[in-house]
Every structure is written in structure tokens, then in C-alpha cells.
Amino acid sequence: MKAVSLCVQQDPPIKKSVDYSLLRRLLVFLKPYRLHLVGAILLTLSASALGPLRPFLTRIAVDDHIIKGDLSGLLMFTGLILGLLFLQGLLQYGLSLLMTWIGQRVLLDIRNTLFRHAEGLALRYYDTTPVGRIVTRVTNDVEVLNELFSSGVVLMISDVMVIVWILTFMWNTSHELTLMTIIVLPFLLVASFIFRAKVRTVYDKIRRQVAQMNAFINEFVTGISIVQLFRQERRMQSQFAEINAEHRRLQDQSIMYYATFFPVVEFLSAVSLSIIVWYAAGNIASGLMTIGMLIAFSQFTEMFFRPVRDLTEKYNTLQSSIVASERIFALLDTAQRVDDAPNATPFSGLQHGVEFKNVDFSYDGTIPVLRNVSFSVTKGQTIALVGATGSGKSSIINVLSRFYEYQGGDVLIDGHSIRSIRQDDVRSKIAIVLQDVFLFSRSVADNIGLDRDGITRADIERAATALGADAFIRKLPHGYDTNVRERGAVLSVGQKQLISFCRALVTDPDILILDEATSNIDTESEQIIERSISTLLEGRTSIVVAHRLSTIQRADAIVVLHHGEIAEMGTHQELLAKGGVYAKLHALQFAAAS
Ligand SMILES: Nc1ncnc2c1ncn2[C@@H]1O[C@H](COP(=O)(O)OP(=O)(O)O)[C@@H](O)[C@H]1O
Ligand SMILES: [Mg+2]
Structure with a gap:
């Protein structure tokens, strides 16, 4: 496990220039919903066209009817304006439904694509990527995209349309007043430019802060036992408080920007309105302007500034x-x-059989881990891999399981390179029991069967009986249907190991690969495990990283590894007689016990 620390790897900060070609790639995800999207755009266009009609109608109502005291047509106008508002609301309702619908579907597709991709990535990627980052990718980052789909793009089109429409209506109503209204526009542009730049920086910081918080919590949960054992709670608390405080500080900052920008827009809009009122004061009297125009323009002004403000905000979403x-x-x-x-x-x-032929392997391509490793296992034989910690035993298993790509030599199954055989086929014939047992939070039976084709409940129980696990499984609260809870918390280490053995045996694999756990367990469990291992190995082609004397002695051949190279090979007796690395290891590890 990685050290519990604050040095969680961070995402790199955003680049200054934004790559818009990414939008094109996003469109691919929208493609299946293009008809819906066209519908949404049509809805937007109609809804945005209706808005400016209201001030327009108001002006006619005021100038041609109210002022002239001709109340006959007024009722119709009021009805028309009400109908307009109703229709607008209806269109907007349909639009939000449609956009959310599209957005959620696109999101689902992106998440599934991401997950499928992540599943196929080599372990090398996971070695170098913090879990929190992958989680953030699939959850938060996709969520951010949601805003783009459900509100961003279409509403941006709508905002632009509204602005264009209002300008057209204003221009047709009065050229001078239109110019008066947009006199403040340069100030507005400058204000939104500053706001955008500020908010963008702070949002990027917030996002990275959230990723860091995710990574921290993840590491904390994974290492909770160490945290408690070594009484790291206080230290973890203060580190978490630190991350949290930074997060709050950034949020405060972003709120501050909004709190400043929105009133600035309001102020500019008010300035614009005062200019109009001031202008009207002189001109209504002289008949150059009507009261209706004044009312219409005050509505236009309000309508004009809202989309301008929203656009600025959505530009941030877009970024x-x-x-x-x-x-x-x-x-x-x-x-x-x-x-x-x-x-x-x-x-x-x-x-x-299986053969390693002059295999060279390195995890990162620089530090060699296996050098010129050659050995073979004939069908039905058991090979034991023995060596000090870090000598490369597990790495041999990693290479054979194709978790990592080897660089030199070849690994052959029946004389064919494993690179030329379908991974899926190989994996269905090989059973691998890793050192650390991983159980899904499902039932015991599910953990053994793993939904693999052709495995029945009877097979599962037979495997468990053969390996001596049946007795303890039946004693669990719901027997085989007991949920092992997240990460197998209710089972002992030995029991978890037995379940992982059952998982391997239940398919009756052609090749068994076993990385024996080094952890010491109580004598009774130890005996059950020893017996299970001999059942597993019985007449089966196996490669075992062996720590137990019983497993080693039973092997047909022992491969002794030393710093990634094969130091010696032979049977237990031969190697003892030789007095080399194995004899020394044996003396260190077992002399006291035997
Ligand atoms: N995922 C990994 N990435 C980089 N180096 C690794 C990785 N796993 C193991 N190593 C290194 O490879 C060497 C052999 O490790 P390993 O095969 O696990 O040893 P053993 O199983 O014999 O104890 C060690 O030096 C170890 O630090
Ligand atoms: Mg190991």
C-alpha cells in the first residue's frame, strides 16, 4: 500500500488555450440523439423569438389604446400578451425536458464507454494512476459535461438568438434609443472578460482540489487499519482539514466573483435604463417619443442584459x-x-506444457526485474518458485497472466508464444490465485462461481467440499448465500484464502498458478489450507510461488530465484545436497520449525 500522505498526485493545471476540437469529439456522443437535438434547437428558436414580442405588443397597447383612451382592443392585447407568456413557458418546459433527457443519455453512454475502456487497461496504468483520479474521471468530470449538454450549448444558442431578436425589435422601434441602450455595452464586455478569466482560474483550482480530496479519502479508507493502528487519526484530520479549508477558500473566492459580477451587470443595466428615461424626459414632451416606447424599451433593456449575463456564465460552463x-x-x-x-x-x-524461454522483463522499461529466466513445466507437473522477497516470483506470475508485457525471450504454451494465443481463451483455462485475496461484495457462492459459464451451484459446493471449505461456509449466517460485504470484512484471512481456492478449482483449470500467501494463520486453518493446496495441485499442471515446506517438497521441481535470475533448479533433495542459495533459504526459513 502506498504511504498515507498528502502528496497525492495532482492533475496538471489547465492549458491557457482551449482545444475546441474536443467539442467535435463530444458531438460523436450526441449523434444517436441528433433528431432530438434538432427538435431542441427548433424549440429554442421559437421560444427566443417569442420573448421580444412582449415589449413590442406592450408599446402598441400603450400608444394606440391606453393613451388614446381606446379601450376596445385592449382586452385582446392583454389576452395576446398572456397567451404569449403561456406559450413561452410551455416551450421552455418542453425544452428543459428534452435537453435533460438528451444530456442524461449522453452521460450514460460516456460513462459506459469510459468504464469499458478502463476495464481493459493494463495493470501498468493502474500502478501509476491514483484510484481517486479514475473515480473523478467517471463521476465528476462526466457530471461537468452534463451541464454542457443539459443547459450549456442549446441555451447559449437561445441567448444569442434572444440578443439578435431584441436588437432587431429595438432597432425597428427606434434607432436612437437602441444606440442609447447599448452605450454601456463596452463596459459590460470588459466586466465579463475580467469575470470570465477570474472564474475560470478559480474553477480549475476547485476541480483539482476536489480530485485531491477524492484521492485523499480513497487512500484513507484503504489504509484505515493502519491509520487506527498507528494512531494517525489526528494527523489525517489536520491534513483533511487543510484540503477542506483550501476548498472552502476557493469556493468563497468564486462566490465573491459572482457576487461582484452580477450587481455590476445590474448596475450597467440600470445606467442604460436611466439614459433612456433621461432621454425620454425631453422627447416625450416634444412628441419625438411615446410613452409606449419608453415602457417597451425599459422591458427591452431588461431582456437584453439577462442573456448577455447568462452567456458569460455559460461560457464558463463551456470551458x-x-x-x-x-x-x-x-x-x-x-x-x-x-x-x-x-x-x-x-x-x-x-x-x-508451459515454457519460459530466456524471458527478460521490467515493469517500467528501465529497471530489470526478470533476467534471462528459463524453465519449463510439463503437463501434470508442479513447479515451485522459491526465493527471497523481491526476487521476482510474483513477477513471473504477472508475465504469465499477461498482466504486463515482457520485453525479451518468450513464454510458450504448447510451443506457441502466449502473445499469439487469445488472452480470453488462455484465461479461461488458467486459474490464478493471487497473494492478496479480493472478494466482491456479493455472496460466497457468487464469489466462487463469478457467473462463469456452465458453473452450477452443485459445482460450487463440490469444489468447496473438496477443499475443506464447505464446513465453515455452511456455518455462516446464510451459508453459501452470505454476503461477504465490502472487501470481505466478515471472513478470516484463512477463510478468504479458501474461497479463492474454490474459485480456482471450480472450473477444473488446465493450469493452476498459485501465489501462496505468506501470512501466518492459526495452526488449524493452516492444516486445512495445506490440505486444500495439495488437493488443488493433485495431478494438475501448476506453477506455485511456494512458502510452505509441504508445497515445496511436493513439487516436481523447484526454481530458485535470486535478484530476478534463476540461481538453481532441482528437487528439494538435490538442492539441499548442493548447499547453494536454496539450502541457505531453507535453513533460514524452516530450520527452526522442523
Ligand atoms: N507493479 C510494479 N511496478 C514496478 N515494480 C514492481 C512492481 N511489482 C513489483 N515490482 C518490483 O519487482 C521486483 C520483484 O518483485 P516481485 O516479483 O513482486 O517479488 P516477489 O514476489 O518475489 O517478492 C521487486 O524489486 C519489486 O519492487
Ligand atoms: Mg510476491
Whole structure:
């Protein structure tokens, strides 16, 4: 486990220039819903066209009817304005429903795509990427995109349309008044420019802060036992408080920007209105302007500033969406996979054996971990891998399981390179029991069967009985249907190991790979486990990282690893007689016990 610390890797800060080509890639996700999108745009256009009609009608109502005392047509106008408002509301209602509908579907598609991609990534990627970051990618970043789809783009179109319409109506009503209204526009542009820049920076910081918080909490939960054992609570608390305080400070900052910007817009809009009123004061008297025009323009002004303000805000949404999509696509573009060769052949079962031939391997491509490793296992044989911690035993298993790509030599199954055999086929014939048992938060039976084809409840119980696990499983509250809870909290280490053995045995695999756990467990469980291991290995082609003397002695051959190289090979007796590395290891590890 990684050290519990504050040095959680951070996402790099956003670039100054935003890459709009990402939007094009996002459009691909919108493609299945293009008809809905066209519908939404049509709705937007109609809704935005209706807005400016209201001041327009108001002016006619005031000038031609109210002022002239001709109340006959007034009722119709009032009805018309009411109808207009109702229709506008209806269109907006339909629009939000439609946009949310599209947004949620696109989101679902993106999340599924991301998840599918992440599942196939090589372990190398996970070695170097904090879990919190992947979680943030699939949850938060996709959520940010939601805003883009459900409110952003379409409403931006609508805002622009509203502005264009209002300007047209204003211009047709009065050229001078239109110019008066937009006199403050340059100030507004400057204000929104400053606001945008500020908010963008602070939002990016907030986003990275959230990612850091996720990563911190993740590490904390994973290491909770260490935190409690070593009484790190206080330290963790203060670190968390620190991250949290920084988060609050940034949020305060963003609120401050909004709190300043919105009143500035209001103020400018008020200035605009005063200019109109001031202008009207002189001109209504002289008959150059009507009261209706004054009322219409005060409505226009209000209508004009709202979309301008909203556009500024949505521009921020657009930018954070682009940043989010940048990160999402970066994950989707991660090509760290262990792929099948295009002409990979199927594999239906082991005929002869497995061979490592001069294998060179390194995790990161620089530090060698395995050097010139060669050994072979004939069908039905058991090979034990023995060596000090860090000598490369688990790495041999990693290479054979194709978790990592090896650099030199070859690994052969029945004489064919494992690179030329379909991974899926190989994995269905090989059973691997790793050192750390991982249980899903599902029932015991599910954890053994894992929904694999052709495995029945009877198979599961048979495997458990053969391995001596049946007795304890039946004693669990719901027997085989007991949920093991998250990360197997209700089971002992030995019991978890037995379940993982059952998981391997239930498919009756051709090849068994076992990384024996080093953890010491009580003598009774130890005996059950020893017996289960011998049942597992019985007549099966196996490669076992062995720590138990019983497993080692039973092996047909022992491969002794030393600093990533094979130091010696032979049977237990041969190697003891030789007095080399194995004899020393044996003396250190078992002399006291035997
Ligand atoms: N995921 C990994 N990334 C980089 N180096 C690793 C990784 N896993 C193991 N190593 C390194 O590879 C070497 C061999 O490790 P390993 O095969 O796990 O040893 P063993 O199982 O014999 O104890 C060690 O030096 C270890 O630090
Ligand atoms: Mg190991």
C-alpha cells in the first residue's frame, strides 16, 4: 500500500488555450440523439423569438389604446400578451425536458464507454494512476459535461438568438434609443472578460482540489487499519482539514466573483435604463417619443442584459466542460493495454506444457526485474518458485497472466508464444490465485462461481467440499448465500484464502498458478489450507510461488530465484545436497520449525 500522505498526485493545471476540437469529439456522443437535438434547437428558436414580442405588443397597447383612451382592443392585447407568456413557458418546459433527457443519455453512454475502456487497461496504468483520479474521471468530470449538454450549448444558442431578436425589435422601434441602450455595452464586455478569466482560474483550482480530496479519502479508507493502528487519526484530520479549508477558500473566492459580477451587470443595466428615461424626459414632451416606447424599451433593456449575463456564465460552463472532456478523452486515448495479436489463435486446452524461454522483463522499461529466466513445466507437473522477497516470483506470475508485457525471450504454451494465443481463451483455462485475496461484495457462492459459464451451484459446493471449505461456509449466517460485504470484512484471512481456492478449482483449470500467501494463520486453518493446496495441485499442471515446506517438497521441481535470475533448479533433495542459495533459504526459513 502506498504511504498515507498528502502528496497525492495532482492533475496538471489547465492549458491557457482551449482545444475546441474536443467539442467535435463530444458531438460523436450526441449523434444517436441528433433528431432530438434538432427538435431542441427548433424549440429554442421559437421560444427566443417569442420573448421580444412582449415589449413590442406592450408599446402598441400603450400608444394606440391606453393613451388614446381606446379601450376596445385592449382586452385582446392583454389576452395576446398572456397567451404569449403561456406559450413561452410551455416551450421552455418542453425544452428543459428534452435537453435533460438528451444530456442524461449522453452521460450514460460516456460513462459506459469510459468504464469499458478502463476495464481493459493494463495493470501498468493502474500502478501509476491514483484510484481517486479514475473515480473523478467517471463521476465528476462526466457530471461537468452534463451541464454542457443539459443547459450549456442549446441555451447559449437561445441567448444569442434572444440578443439578435431584441436588437432587431429595438432597432425597428427606434434607432436612437437602441444606440442609447447599448452605450454601456463596452463596459459590460470588459466586466465579463475580467469575470470570465477570474472564474475560470478559480474553477480549475476547485476541480483539482476536489480530485485531491477524492484521492485523499480513497487512500484513507484503504489504509484505515493502519491509520487506527498507528494512531494517525489526528494527523489525517489536520491534513483533511487543510484540503477542506483550501476548498472552502476557493469556493468563497468564486462566490465573491459572482457576487461582484452580477450587481455590476445590474448596475450597467440600470445606467442604460436611466439614459433612456433621461432621454425620454425631453422627447416625450416634444412628441419625438411615446410613452409606449419608453415602457417597451425599459422591458427591452431588461431582456437584453439577462442573456448577455447568462452567456458569460455559460461560457464558463463551456470551458470547464472542455477541460473535463480533455481529461475524459485523455483516459479514453490511453492505449496502455496488453492486446491480442491480430491473428491470435484459439486455445482449447493444454497438451504438452508451459515454457519460459530466456524471458527478460521490467515493469517500467528501465529497471530489470526478470533476467534471462528459463524453465519449463510439463503437463501434470508442479513447479515451485522459491526465493527471497523481491526476487521476482510474483513477477513471473504477472508475465504469465499477461498482466504486463515482457520485453525479451518468450513464454510458450504448447510451443506457441502466449502473445499469439487469445488472452480470453488462455484465461479461461488458467486459474490464478493471487497473494492478496479480493472478494466482491456479493455472496460466497457468487464469489466462487463469478457467473462463469456452465458453473452450477452443485459445482460450487463440490469444489468447496473438496477443499475443506464447505464446513465453515455452511456455518455462516446464510451459508453459501452470505454476503461477504465490502472487501470481505466478515471472513478470516484463512477463510478468504479458501474461497479463492474454490474459485480456482471450480472450473477444473488446465493450469493452476498459485501465489501462496505468506501470512501466518492459526495452526488449524493452516492444516486445512495445506490440505486444500495439495488437493488443488493433485495431478494438475501448476506453477506455485511456494512458502510452505509441504508445497515445496511436493513439487516436481523447484526454481530458485535470486535478484530476478534463476540461481538453481532441482528437487528439494538435490538442492539441499548442493548447499547453494536454496539450502541457505531453507535453513533460514524452516530450520527452526522442523
Ligand atoms: N507493479 C510494479 N511496478 C514496478 N515494480 C514492481 C512492481 N511489482 C513489483 N515490482 C518490483 O519487482 C521486483 C520483484 O518483485 P516481485 O516479483 O513482486 O517479488 P516477489 O514476489 O518475489 O517478492 C521487486 O524489486 C519489486 O519492487
Ligand atoms: Mg510476491
